Structures are given as C-alpha cells and as structure tokens.
Amino acid sequence: MKRLIYLSLIALLVAVALPVSVHATDKYRTDAEHAIAIEAQTGKILYEQSATTPASIASISNLLTIYLVYEAIDQGKLSLDTPVAISDYAYNLTVTSPVTNIPLDKRSYSVQELIDASLIASANSATIALAEQVAGSEVAFVDLMKEKLASWGISDATIVNATGLSQELLENKELSENQKATENRLSALDVAIVARRLIADYPQVLRVTSQSHFQLNGTTYYGTNPMLRGGVYERNGVDGLKTASGTSMVATSVENNMRVITVILHTKEGDVYPEKRFIETINLMNYAYQYFVWTPIVEAGQPYHDSKVNVFNGKEATAPAVASQDLMFAKRKRYKEETLAKAKGLDKVFDAPLTKGTVLGSLTLHDTDLIGHGYVDNKQPSIDLIAAQDTPPATWPFSWWNHFVRYVNEKL
Numbered sequence: 183m184k185r186l187i188y189l190s191l192i193a194l195l196v197a198v199a200l201p202v203s204v205h206a207t208d209k210y211r212t213d214a215e216h217a218i219a220i221e222a223q224t225g226k227i228l229y230e231q232s233a234t235t236p237a238s239i240a241s242i243s244n245l246l247t248i249y250l251v252y253e254a255i256d257q258g259k260l261s262l263d264t265p266v267a268i269s270d271y272a273y274n275l276t277v278t279s280p281v282t283n284i285p286l287d288k289r290s291y292s293v294q295e296l297i298d299a300s301l302i303a304s305a306n307s308a309t310i311a312l313a314e315q316v317a318g319s320e321v322a323f324v325d326l327m328k329e330k331l332a333s334w335g336i337s338d339a340t341i342v343n344a345t346g347l348s349q350e351l352l353e354n355k356e357l358s359e360n361q362k363a364t365e366n367r368l369s370a371l372d373v374a375i376v377a378r379r380l381i382a383d384y385p386q387v388l389r390v391t392s393q394s395h396f397q398l399n400g401t402t403y404y405g406t407n408p409m410l411r412g413g414v415y416e417r418n419g420v421d422g423l424k425t426a427s428g429t430s431m432v433a434t435s436v437e438n439n440m441r442v443i444t445v446i447l448h449t450k451e452g453d454v455y456p457e458k459r460f461i462e463t464i465n466l467m468n469y470a471y472q473y474f475v476w477t478p479i480v481e482a483g484q485p486y487h488d489s490k491v492n493v494f495n496g497k498e499a500t501a502p503a504v505a506s507q508d509l510m511f512a513k514r515k516r517y518k519e520e521t522l523a524k525a526k527g528l529d530k531v532f533d534a535p536l537t538k539g540t541v542l543g544s545l546t547l548h549d550t551d552l553i554g555h556g557y558v559d560n561k562q563p564s565i566d567l568i569a570a571q572d573t574p575p576a577t578w579p580f581s582w583w584n585h586f587v588r589y590v591n592e593k594l
Contacts, residue, residue: 183254190390190580192390205589206590209525210229210469211231211337212229212231212462212465212466213397213449213450213458213462214231214429214445214446214448214449214450214452214459214462215232215237215447215448215449215450216231216232216233216235216237216369216370216445216446216447216448217229217230217231217232217233217370217444217445217446217447217462217466217561218230218231218233218370218371218373218444218445219442219443219444219445219466219469219470220374220378220442220443220558221440221442221470221474221476221511221512222318222378222381222382222434222440222441222442222443223441223510223563224442224510224512224547224557224562224563225378225557225558225559225561225563226507226511226512226549226556226557227552227553227554227555227556227557227558228442228469228470228473228512228553229466229469229475229553230370230371230553230554231370232370233369233371233374233445233554234338234370234371235367235369236338236339236340236367236368236369236372237367237369237370237447238346238365238366238367238448239346239366239367239368239426239430239431239447239449240346240347240365240426240427240518241282241304241306241309241345241346241347241424241425241426241427242346242368242373242424242426242432243309243341243344243345243346243366244300244304244309244344244345244346244424245299245301245345245373245376245377245380245423245424245432246330246331246376246380247312247313247323247327247344247345248275248297248300248301248312249311249330249376249379249380249383249386250313250316250323250326250327250330250382251293251297251312251569252380252383252384252386253383254316257511259316260293260315260316261293262292262293262294262297263292263293263294264292264293264315265290265291265292266289266290266291266292266293266296266311266312266314266315267289267311268286268288268289268290268291268307268311269310269311269314269460271288271310271320272286272307272308272310272311272314273307275306275307275310275352276307276339276355278352279351279352279508280302280319281305281306281345281347281351282303282305282406283305283306283307284299284303284305284307284308284398284403285399286305286307286308286311287399288399289335291308291311291398292314293312295308295398296308296311296312297312298390298391298393298396298398299396299398299403300312301387301390301391302390302391302393302394302395302396302405302406302422303396303402303403303404303405303406304405304406304424304425306347308345308535309345310344310345312344314346319363320343320344322344323344323362324341324342324344325443326340327344331372331376334375334376334379335375335559336368336372336375336376338368338369338372339364339366339367339372340365340366340367340368340593342365342366343366344370346365346426347365348364348365349364350364356389356555359532370445370446371558372446373432373445373447374432374443374445375558375559377423377432377434377445378558381422381423381434381441381443381524386516387422388421388422388434389419391407391421391422391423391424392410392421393405393410394407394410394411394412394413395396395475405432405553406425407420407422407424407425407433408460409433409460409464411497415457415460415461416466417435417467418435418466419435419436420433420434420435420467421434421435422434423438423443425459427452428452428453428456429447429448429449429452429453429456429458429459430446430447430448430449430452430459430460431444431445431446431459431460431463432444432445432446433446433463433467435467437467437471437474438470438471438474438475438476439476440474440512442467442470444463444466444467444470446459446462446463446466449462453515472515472548473514473515473516474512474513474514474515475513475515476510476511476512477510477511477512477513477521478508478509478510478558479509479510479511479521479522479523479545479547480505480508480509480523480545481505482504482505482506482507482508483503483504483505483570484505485502485503485504485505485570486503486505486509486523486525486545486567487525489502489503489504489525489528489543489545489567490502490503490528491503491528491530491531491532491542491543492531492532493531493532493533493534493536493573494531494532494534495533495534495575495576496534496535496536496573496574496576497534497573497574497575497576497577501532501542501567501569501570501571501573502569502571503525503528503542503543503567503569503570503572504567504568504569504570505545505564505565505567505568506535506541506566506567507565507566508565509523509545509547509563509565510548510563511549511563513551514551517551519546519550519551521548521549521550521551522548523545523546523547523548524545524546524548525543525544525545525567526543526544526545526546527542527543527544527567528542528543528567530542530543534573534574534575535572535573535574535575536569536572536573536574537569537572538568538570538571538572539568539569540565540568541566541567541568542567542568542569543566543567544564544565544566545564545565545566545567546562546563546564547562547563547564548562549562560571
C-alpha cells in the first residue's frame, strides 16, 4: 500500500508537470548521497552535494567505454560498420547471468549496433564486446580507461571492468585475479567530467542517447531512460544520458539555452523506489532552470570595453581587438555583482601589416560567484581576442620615418 501511494503521488506530479519548488539555493538538498549539476560548455558547477566522494557507478561506466570506442574510430582503428565478434565470455553473460542484457545470438554485430545496445538498453555484453574489440581484452581495456581518466585529472577512481558490474557477477577470472576492489567507483564530480568530455568531443553520442528504443535483428528493444520524449517522466530538453542500477543516473538537458549535466548517485531508498532517481534528476534540472541563466559577457566580433592594441607603422595607430567567439557563462539570477572578464596580451605592440583574424590576446572570465571549486577543470572559460580588420602599413614617407624613429630608439 505504501508503494502504491508513493507511485500515485509521483504520477500526479508528472501529470501536472509542475516544477519542483526550490525556495533558496542554499537550502536545496537532493535526496541522494552524491549529486552535482554543471553547465556543460564552461564546466561551471551549479550545484554539488558530497560530489567528491567516490561511490559505485555501475553501468554509468559505459560512458567512459563508449568514449574510448569513439576515440578508436577517430584514430582509424575501427569504424561504426566494423563487425565485432561476440566472445564466449560476453555471450555467456546473456544466457547464464542475471545482469542487464539483450540476446546476442548472431554472435557478430556492427560497432554502431553495439553502441546502441550499450547506451540505450544498457546491455552489458555489448559493452564488453566493444571493449574487447578496441583493446583485445577487457583487462587491457581497463588499463585504457584508467589512462584516460588520469589524463583528465581524475586520480581517485577505481576501475575494475568496462561495465561497472560487480566482479561477483562476471565470469572473467583474468579480471578478478589480484583485484581487491569489486566494482567501479567514481565521484559525482568525476562522472560529470566524463559526461562533459564525451558530449564535447563526440556530440554524436546524443543522437544515440536521445532514442527511447532501437531495433536489432528485427526486434525492438526499449531503453532505460523514461525522461526522454514519450516516457513516463518525460522532460522537455532531455536527450540523454545513462541510467545505472536502480539508484543512480547521469542526465543532460538544455535549460535556459544552456546544456546542463546532472549526476545523481545512490538515491535514498532507491533500491525500493528506483523511480526516485528520475524525480531527483528532475528536481536538480528544475533547480538549474530556476536559478541560472545563460549570460553573455561579449559577443563574437565585438570588442570588450573598447579592447584594442597599438600597431607600429600602421595606417592606423591602433587596431580593435574583438572576441573570436561568444564568451558566455551560467549566471545565478539573484547574483547582483557584475561579472567581468580580464584581457591579457593587449599591451604588446604589433607590427603592420596586421591581418584580420590575427590573435592579439585573450579574454578570461572572472566569475566570483563560485560553488565548490567553481569549474570542473579548475579553469574559467577563455577566448581569443583577434584583429577585427586588416591594418595596412603606413604609406611612404611615414613608413620610412617610423622605422627611422624605431632604429634611433632601439640602437642609439
């Protein structure tokens, strides 16, 4: 009866599509052990709760595995059409194990088919097959996973296999030997970093994770993410990313024109009420929507506070330095102080001729409204400042005179 009442309340909430009220940013707490929300482009942290403590992540591990698959494709080692043989180890898990899977009786599938199975249906054997294809064995693939995490500055991770399954559920003795750890563990912050890198480097992944179902061998398989269009917990803007067990989820959506990534790890009572991870994800997305807005500092092609450089021997003595692209950030709506940026390199004197598009300096955001350590990579966003136009050299005799004066000043 308790569960029936609980589910009825949740259904009512979804049916009326009311956002969860968040009264104050410093009072909001998610009902999960670990959580984080970030803005994907800049990496700004919008919310965090025990976000740096490693925890088991189960099949969220697939995101790192798929990153390495896309990287191997980029490197020309395989393609989306490459046939992948299903090893006995991977196949046996589809028939003798209780882990999440789909039938792989054909024993050979394309890389794209296995990516779909891994990300949409959370098929563990598909993930294992991809790992074996990339590295030759899952053991060797684990080393690649660790190396990639280290290259992103993640040093607190525990990685024991490609799927995040508990080692007790696997039949790979080679993986189990000499390993005290039994499952993959990352912090919510680590997961956010992985998800951000995946979306930034391989945005085509969203074409996969936005699908609620896919077909394989004439059979339709439905995904595990009910927040997609048509799902029970549908939310506008959601196009991924990955569920895990019954208590965790990493999701992404577009909120106020900015891409937000949320991570929920281990919802309380999630083993009894697995739908809580979706409710908590919705709450966290509502928080981002209600409290942050995508805000421009300077638009592409525009100077920042009359930014310019001096030009030696130019037809003009100065040249405008304009933004190479938009510089934007997630601003807290109630934050009253003006957020500025710092220009560097504009004190240098450039020789004419100066070509349009030449990099003259940089402009770095100076955001003082920080949550936790502010940005996931500890760096605030920065863009190039470039020459807005061609600056030709001065005509003779002005050019001759300019060089004469320089010679006198430097040599005499």
